[in-house]
Amino acid sequence: MNGQQIPGASLRIVRLALLSGVLLFGVVIAYLSKGGEITPDPALGPVFRIVFLALAVMCVVAIFVIRGVMGRVDADRRGQLALVGWALAEGSAILGGVCWLIAGQRTLYFAGVALLVAAILLLPVADKA
Numbered sequence: 001m002n003g004q005q006i007p008g009a010s011l012r013i014v015r016l017a018l019l020s021g022v023l024l025f026g027v028v029i030a031y032l033s034k035g036g037e038i039t040p041d042p043a044l045g046p047v048f049r050i051v052f053l054a055l056a057v058m059c060v061v062a063i064f065v066i067r068g069v070m071g072r073v074d075a076d077r078r079g080q081l082a083l084v085g086w087a088l089a090e091g092s093a094i095l096g097g098v099c100w101l102i103a104g105q106r107t108l109y110f111a112g113v114a115l116l117v118a119a120i121l122l123l124p125v126a127d128k129a
Helices: 008-034 042-070 075-103 106-122
Strands: none
Touching: 008 075, 008 106, 042 075, 042 106, 075 106
16 A cells, blocks of 8 residues: 555455445345346356365465564554455355355355455454554
8 A cells, every 4th residue: 555554444344345245245136146136057066166275275275374474564554454355265265165156055145254254354454553
């Protein structure tokens, strides 16, 4: 970014927006699945599981690297790093939703949501950030 500190209130709003968007995506997928609007192809499940697992592992590694770096940087950069970690976890959750939508792999969606919640907990927003 441009070196400016992101206010803590803004980061909290972004965090809430990331989580609520993923949850709304899950509600829409559940509605479409129950209504018979979509028909998932279970044959694609193994491919999606491999792709999701690779992305989730990379995301977990990145979150722990970011968490380690956050302890060594100034307060101005901590908010930016937290935002990067949350966005990576959101990508995993959205991929899990796509897996549910296309292949019927709902557990991957819930694993992605759990990863997003874990990222939010592991990469907190400082009170004065």
